[in-house]
Amino acid sequence: MSFPEGPIWLIGCGNMAGAMLRRWLACGLDPRQVTVVTRSGRGAPDGVRSLTTLPADEVPATLMLGFKPQQLDDVAPTLAHLRPALLLSILAGVETRALASRIPAGAVVRMMPNLPVAIGQGVTALFTNSADPDVRAAAEALATPLGIAPWVEDEDRFDAVTALAGCGPAFVFRFIDALAQAGVGLGISPDMAQRLALATVDGAGAMAMNAQVDAATLADRVASPGGSTREGLNVLDADNALLRMMADTLAASERRNREMAAAARR
CATH class of the missing domain: 1.10.3730.10 (ProC C-terminal domain-like)
Incomplete structure (x- = not known):
């Protein structure tokens, strides 16, 4: 399974998002495909473009939210114009409708990884309202190098899955x-x-x-x-x-x- 094509932007690169990115790179993701945007400009692996502001006149194919859930309303307005084909979120407790209302995208996928994703032995729970098989395939392409990647078909159960596997x-x-x-x-x-x-x-x-x-x-x-x-x-x-x-x-x-x-x- 190959990684999704096109630019991949990570907004935030803390412990979890950074662990995911490092695993992807170790599994063959081209670092030139990735842009990390953080307040400090630090935390991105070698070879990955690291910025403190969004690149001008560029849009990502895949946009991943990797900051703290409490920062959503501060960060989302700066991203609303991007309209990525795929919006990925690892924000605990933030539902797809809350994400879609703030950041328009072709499709929204919630991902809840746990820390062993850093060594490819983690659990990354997935949820989307999209029935598009290409959306699911793109999410799985990013999740399966991290470990097992079960789909949660009822979003009401996602918080419970997060409690068990994420925490x-x-x-x-x-x-x-x-x-x-x-x-x-x-x-x-x-x-x-x-x-x-x-x-x-x-x-x-x-x-x-x-x-x-x-x-x-x-x-x-x-x-x-x-x-x-x-x-x-x-x-x-x-x-x-x-x-x-x-x-x-x-x-x-x-x-x-x-x-x-x-x-x-x-």
């Missing part, structure tokens, strides 16, 4: 840290505990990805009756402690996404 790596990182700290509490050195926690999560994740059964079944298979793993699982399973904590965590993230969506509608 999820941060929750996993917190779990890794907690696992390591618990090991330190048992007398393991901090360096060793960190290495063990990282390797354990990495290996378990890889095993779960390739298993023919779900993660809950894998956990039960590891836990022999009366053994030490079962004793630990009993703590996590008591009163659905871990499940309730994760449900509350995702609900908080989804709620914040919906708050940002409501603000963008005003």
Whole structure:
């Protein structure tokens, strides 16, 4: 699958947008095809044109919004005249109708990547109202080098997907840290505990990805009756402690996404 043709402009190039762009370049995107526009003029990879203002007398074929959602109303008026064929947005909580009302485009696609896109092992959820197969193909051409790229067919579910996959790596990182700290509490050195926690999560994740059964079944298979793993699982399973904590965590993230969506509608 080849990348979309024509100029690609990124408005903003923070951690996520920058990770996406670097992955695209590593997968063969021509840097001469890309323009990055930021307030500072910094953050673009080598070989990519980096500007602090929009290029005069030029228009992009693909325009990607990579700034903070709260900046939409400040930035959008400066982009409304561009009318790109494809408008991509990684702005959490900002719906397609809010985007289309501010920046006219041939088609609008929401993309919600997570941080592992930087190494091609991420999740990039996609949504569009367009039924044009060329629009979907262009979005997939940019998303698939980043990892898996599922289409969310109901935009009302996009905030939930964002909470799980978009925010999820941060929750996993917190779990890794907690696992390591618990090991330190048992007398393991901090360096060793960190290495063990990282390797354990990495290996378990890889095993779960390739298993023919779900993660809950894998956990039960590891836990022999009366053994030490079962004793630990009993703590996590008591009163659905871990499940309730994760449900509350995702609900908080989804709620914040919906708050940002409501603000963008005003």
